[in-house]
Amino acid sequence: MKAAVTSIGVAIILALIFSLPALAQDSGTITITMTGVNEISISLDKTQWPLGAVAADTEQTTSPPIEWCTLTVEGNCNVKTRILGEDARWYKDGVAQNYYWTLSNTNESDISDSVRGHKYMLWFRVRGDNPPDGRGYVLITKEPSEFWPPPSGGSSLAPGDTKQFGLKLLTPTYFVGGRQMQTKITISAVTA
Amino acid sequence: MMRRIKLAGLIAALLVILLPSFTLAQDVNFGVAPAEVHIDSLPPGEAAEFELTIHNKEELAHNFTIATFQPPEEEMRERMTEFPDDSWVSFSSQEIEVAANSQANVTVRVVIPQEQKWAGEDWEIWLGVAAESRDLLAVRLDVRLLVSTNPVAEGKSNAGLVAGIVVGIVLLGCGSYYYFRRKTRLE
Numbered sequence: 001m002k003a004a005v006t007s008i009g010v011a012i013i014l015a016l017i018f019s020l021p022a023l024a025q026d027s028g029t030i031t032i033t034m035t036g037v038n039e040i041s042i043s044l045d046k047t048q049w050p051l052g053a054v055a056a057d058t059e060q061t062t063s064p065p066i067e068w069c070t071l072t073v074e075g076n077c078n079v080k081t082r083i084l085g086e087d088a089r090w091y092k093d094g095v096a097q098n099y100y101w102t103l104s105n106t107n108e109s110d111i112s113d114s115v116r117g118h119k120y121m122l123w124f125r126v127r128g129d130n131p132p133d134g135r136g137y138v139l140i141t142k143e144p145s146e147f148w149p150p151p152s153g154g155s156s157l158a159p160g161d162t163k164q165f166g167l168k169l170l171t172p173t174y175f176v177g178g179r180q181m182q183t184k185i186t187i188s189a190v191t192a
Numbered sequence: 193m194m195r196r197i198k199l200a201g202l203i204a205a206l207l208v209i210l211l212p213s214f215t216l217a218q219d220v221n222f223g224v225a226p227a228e229v230h231i232d233s234l235p236p237g238e239a240a241e242f243e244l245t246i247h248n249k250e251e252l253a254h255n256f257t258i259a260t261f262q263p264p265e266e267e268m269r270e271r272m273t274e275f276p277d278d279s280w281v282s283f284s285s286q287e288i289e290v291a292a293n294s295q296a297n298v299t300v301r302v303v304i305p306q307e308q309k310w311a312g313e314d315w316e317i318w319l320g321v322a323a324e325s326r327d328l329l330a331v332r333l334d335v336r337l338l339v340s341t342n343p344v345a346e347g348k349s350n351a352g353l354v355a356g357i358v359v360g361i362v363l364l365g366c367g368s369y370y371y372f373r374r375k376t377r378l379e
Contacts (some may be wrong), residue, residue, distance in 0.1 A: 030233055034226035039247065040333050041223030047327035069329065074249070077227045080267070140270050144264070182326065190267065190318060190334040191227045 012118075035178060040190045041075035042157075060169045066127045068166040071187065078156045078192040081147040081163075085122050085140040088183035090176075101172055101181060105141045118172045122185065127164040137168055140185060147187055156192030220331050222254070222290075223247040224321045228336040229300075235342040237306025243297045246321055246334060248290035255289050255324040258298055260317055261334060268316045269338060275317035280304060281337070287324075304341055312343040 015119045046069040051060055062068035073079055090099040123137040126148060130136060135150055148163055149156055157163065166184070225245045234240050246256050260278045268274075275281075284299035300319065304310050318334040 007333075029237065030231065032240055032242050033230040033232065034228075034242065038227040039223040039225040040227035040335065041221070041247070041249075042331055042333070043219065043221035043249075044329055046301050047220050047325065047329040049328045075223050075227065076223065084340060183328065184326075184330055185328060186322070186330045186332050188320065188332040188334055190263075191336055 004180065010145075035086045038077040038191070039075040040077055040079060040189060040191060041073070042079065042081065043072045043074050044187070045070045045072075051169070053102075056170050056171055056175060057173045058171050060171070062166040062168070064166065065168075066125050066166040067164040069164070071163045071165065073157045073159050073189075076159050078158050079189040080149065080156050080192045081187055081189045082141060082144040083124060083140055083147040083187050084144040085185050086142060086183060088120060088181040090179045091182050092180070099176060099179065101175060101183075102182070103140075103142055105143065107139055111141070118175055120172050121170040122183075123168040124165050125168070127166075144188065213269050219250070220323055220325070220327075220329070221249040222256070222321075222323055222331070222333070223249065224333045224335055228337065229338065229352070231302060231337070231339045232300065233302055233342050234339060235344075236304045236308070236310040239301055239303040241299055241301045243299055244319065244321070245288055245295050246288065248292060248323075249294040251292050253289055253291045255287055257287050257324055258283050258321050259286065261320045262373060263316055263318050263334075263336075269336070270315035270371070272314050272338060275315040275337075275339070276310070282315060296333055300337075302339060304339075311341055313339075313341045314337045315341075359379070 024144075049062060050141045054060060071081070087103050088101040090097040101118050104121045107121075115150050122140040124140055124147070125137045128134070129150065135152075138145070147165075148154070164181075223246075225247070229242055231240045231242075248256075249255050260275075260281050262274055262278075265274075278302050282301050282303075284301075288296050288298055290296045315338070317337050317339075319337055320332045320334045322330060322332040332365070
């Protein structure tokens with residue numbers, strides 16, 4: 001009996017001696033690096049474009065056409081910027097309704113009116129980005145695309161840099177009239 | 193049929209619509225820090241936390257939303273691949289109000305499931321912060337989150353180790369019992 005008790009005691013002690021360090025072992029060091037104290041920030045000096053009443057199949061351009069809004073890099077890191085649009089939606093008394101204008105994802109202005117239907121189109125144009133070397137008006141789609149630098153190359157935007165740009169909208173060839181439509185264009189920035 | 197469509201288009205063309213007309217502030221200005229976060233040597237089964245600071249630089253309070261976005265492949269950092277599952281990244285709050293000219297923190301938590309297949313990986317995901325607004329133009333600031341996992345999966349809940357200890361105790365107990373019994377007999 002004495003041998004059994006002693007045996008079990010010795011076994012437990014030995015097992016604990018070898019297992020405790022293993023149990024207590026941490027899983028390693030996790031390193032979290034915040035890149036300096038970098039802050040990413042851009043500002044826009046204009047966010048609204050009240051058009052008022054518009055007719056079907058007409059082009060609307062911001063005024064001034066290209067220097068309408070100024071994007072400024074406010075943070076302390078270089079950034080790349082992208083732009084995307086979305087469908088325009090009918091709002092009645094501030095409440096979203098189930099009627100849309102679909103944002104065209106392709107340059108369909110040359111397609112017949114009956115096909116384009118309730119689709120509308122948006123473009124942006126950055127000051128100085130002119131053809132033939134530059135882009136001129138660029139279609140805004142529901143897929144993010146380069147705002148600056150352009151896909152053909154160029155420098156990312158540095159702190160303090162500014163870019164002026166304007167917008168153009170082509171209304172659908174037909175739509176239900178008398179409705180207040182709203183849409184959104186998002187300009188996103190990420191570290192270069 | 194075509195004639196009807198054309199007629200409908202003609203009638204609609206005579207009608208008008210309104211695009212929004214607001215009278216509130218017309219600019220947007222905020223910042224997010226840090227702009228880029230690297231988490232290195234994160235073992236599968238473990239979690240890491242850090243804070244994002246949202247700085248509202250305007251004279252009005254704003255609600256900000258935070259969400260994850262998969263970056264386009266061409267914009268990813270070198271060697272990085274797509275983050276496998278957005279749900280592994282969570283926020284203390286996905287919407288936060290920041291007073292005028294103030295800042296607020298959001299805690300971001302990254303948890304990698306404890307599976308060997310997630311070991312030794314390099315992933316990138318973007319954390320997008322946007323000011324809630326119904327204006328036409330909006331800004332979203334994307335924070336790059338780069339996560340590298342440990343080459344070998346480790347974890348604190350180790351059932352194998354516990355089982356080994358139990359087996360060790362049994363074997364040692366048996367061995368000791370026979371040793372002491374034999375010693376007692378010899379005496």
